[in-house]
Amino acid sequence: MEELRKLPAFFRRDLLVLLSYKTAVWTDWIGLLINLVTFSFVGRLVDPSRLPQFGGSRATYLQFVAVGIATSGFVQVALGQVMAAVRNEQLMGTLEALMMTPSAPATLQLGFVTFDMVYVPFRTSLFLVMAHFLFHLGFDLSGFGPAAAVMLALIPVVWGLGVVSAAGVLTFRRGGAVTGFAGAALTMTSGAYFPLDVLPNWLEAVARLNPVAIALGAARNALLGHAGWSGIVPTLLKLAPMAAISLLAGGLAFRLALRRERRLGTLGLY
Amino acid sequence: MPPDGSLALEVSQVSRRFGALQALDQVTIKVARQQIHALLGPNGAGKTTLLRIVTGLLQPDSGEVTAAGVAAGPDSREYRKAIAMVPSGDRTFYLRISGLENLAFFARLDGRNRRDSLQRARKCLEAVGLTEAADRRVGVYSHGMQKRLAMARALLGSPSVLVVDEATHDLDPEGARRIRALVVQAAERGAAVLWATQRLEEVKGFAQVVTVLRSGRVRFSGSVPELLATVELRRFLLRVRTGSNVPPTADQLAAALAQRGSVQATPDVEHFIVTLEDEVLLGDVMNDLGAHGIQVVACQEERSQLEEAFLRLTGDGEQA
Numbered sequence: 192m193e194e195l196r197k198l199p200a201f202f203r204r205d206l207l208v209l210l211s212y213k214t215a216v217w218t219d220w221i222g223l224l225i226n227l228v229t230f231s232f233v234g235r236l237v238d239p240s241r242l243p244q245f246g247g248s249r250a251t252y253l254q255f256v257a258v259g260i261a262t263s264g265f266v267q268v269a270l271g272q273v274m275a276a277v278r279n280e281q282l283m284g285t286l287e288a289l290m291m292t293p294s295a296p297a298t299l300q301l302g303f304v305t306f307d308m309v310y311v312p313f314r315t316s317l318f319l320v321m322a323h324f325l326f327h328l329g330f331d332l333s334g335f336g337p338a339a340a341v342m343l344a345l346i347p348v349v350w351g352l353g354v355v356s357a358a359g360v361l362t363f364r365r366g367g368a369v370t371g372f373a374g375a376a377l378t379m380t381s382g383a384y385f386p387l388d389v390l391p392n393w394l395e396a397v398a399r400l401n402p403v404a405i406a407l408g409a410a411r412n413a414l415l416g417h418a419g420w421s422g423i424v425p426t427l428l429k430l431a432p433m434a435a436i437s438l439l440a441g442g443l444a445f446r447l448a449l450r451r452e453r454r455l456g457t458l459g460l461y
Numbered sequence: 462m463p464p465d466g467s468l469a470l471e472v473s474q475v476s477r478r479f480g481a482l483q484a485l486d487q488v489t490i491k492v493a494r495q496q497i498h499a500l501l502g503p504n505g506a507g508k509t510t511l512l513r514i515v516t517g518l519l520q521p522d523s524g525e526v527t528a529a530g531v532a533a534g535p536d537s538r539e540y541r542k543a544i545a546m547v548p549s550g551d552r553t554f555y556l557r558i559s560g561l562e563n564l565a566f567f568a569r570l571d572g573r574n575r576r577d578s579l580q581r582a583r584k585c586l587e588a589v590g591l592t593e594a595a596d597r598r599v600g601v602y603s604h605g606m607q608k609r610l611a612m613a614r615a616l617l618g619s620p621s622v623l624v625v626d627e628a629t630h631d632l633d634p635e636g637a638r639r640i641r642a643l644v645v646q647a648a649e650r651g652a653a654v655l656w657a658t659q660r661l662e663e664v665k666g667f668a669q670v671v672t673v674l675r676s677g678r679v680r681f682s683g684s685v686p687e688l689l690a691t692v693e694l695r696r697f698l699l700r701v702r703t704g705s706n707v708p709p710t711a712d713q714l715a716a717a718l719a720q721r722g723s724v725q726a727t728p729d730v731e732h733f734i735v736t737l738e739d740e741v742l743l744g745d746v747m748n749d750l751g752a753h754g755i756q757v758v759a760c761q762e763e764r765s766q767l768e769e770a771f772l773r774l775t776g777d778g779e780q781a
Contacts, residue, residue, distance in 0.1 A: 193572055196569075196572075196574070197569055197570055197572075199569075199575070200565075200566050200569035200570060200575075200578075201566075203562075203566070204555060204558065204562070204566045207557070207558045207562055208555060208557045208558060211557040211558065211598075212557070283552060283554075283555065283556070284550060284551075284552035284553045285552075285553055285554065285555060287518055287548070287553070288548070288553045288554075288567070288614075289570070290517075290518060291516055291517065291518065291541055291544070291545075291546060292541065292567065292570035292571065293538040293539070293541040293542040293570070293571060293572065294538070294570050295536070295538065296536070453517075453518065453519060453520050454519075454520050456477075456479070456510070456513055456518070456519035
């Protein structure tokens, strides 16, 4: 319990740091909206009959891709931030100062991402609400709750993968390229920008196992297909074991990486 | 002997190797509560490796480290509660947020709640004279202010052991004096201080015990007077003149020395470096110079006794 009480300190620290970069906050949001405008034009080229149906009705491309942009943004930011958090601490020289505090490694792992795990779902939800009103997307407003629940269930999956990346950063210093590749691969096979059935059969089979694709399908069903709370239960059941495996792998990888750094004495090197 | 007899930090037979380099070899150091223990050594002597082991950032290959009776270990939170460090570098804070928020953050990682953390942070900022700068971003702090902030952070948890790594090496004299005063206060409140430094003169009148490391081994461990006793000074810088206020020549000084040492002229006509043979007493030489009509206006060690001892112990004395 004492360790959990430390997490708000990380949240406050990162909120203060974020607020000190006001321009970056605004440009992030403007970038998201420009992205959506871009896809609204791309949508004019897409044959609506190629898009999947949700709850018996066919979605427009903009409806389809808006949920995809929100979710892939969620994954990219969450995955990248977990890794970047460790890297930033290394570059700022604060990693060793943190390691000298009487905090458990798991507390630090959680602390590094506490803010993002709150801010990123908030950013995703707000983006969808704004897109709904600005572009008249006609989302089922009662679907926002279930969609948010799916995103919350996706958090530990992404976090675990992020922690594995963070362990890679501790060990190999520059793990950004690997994380970028992993994020791109997850996004490409998630169906964020196109339906999975346009992929080759073998890749589609792999993509169906992608936790992001699973979460994205459920979020679309909630927002576009009126699936409701009962519609997300199978998805939550699928994501739960993935989350457990991801968290275990992340925790183990980080602990091993930390132990290795302490053994070699290279914790502060970057 | 420790001031109150109780050991706070024990480093026992610690060895550490990096590939072919034996960075530390069977190093043993004991620091008592209220004691300031200086760690001296040239670059590459093993000081930083030792400090990283003491702070739990690095594991030794063999040997044991205990602080306040708790053994160091890779996951020992109790050990880390007992230790605090003032690092040598500046960049150990979040530069975009204030000094107060930085300290409150680290105080919360010590296990305090938000209110206690803020109170403690304010108290520590006051102790290091940073109250007025508390709400300013650390990024605008001067170098000396960041050092004091690092000291304030180290004092947040009232640690049993305070490790200070080269905290004054790039500070102006006033900044260095302030840091030393804060360390002395911490020791007076009961902390055992392990102080790594290259500033030889600052250990005088400051540290009770000195350990000199060279090539990963302890070359000397004892009090400052004991360290000074390891050398007998032989070289002196003399400022001299004759009764007629005309500077003497080197030959006149050599004649007064009468084969008991050598004289070396300097660019300044009034200054000479005199090197005495073993067993020759400086007082006798002064008397003889006076008898030859040479007045000694000033006499100082050509190199400090501490520096002499340091160089001798770390193996560079012959070259100096």
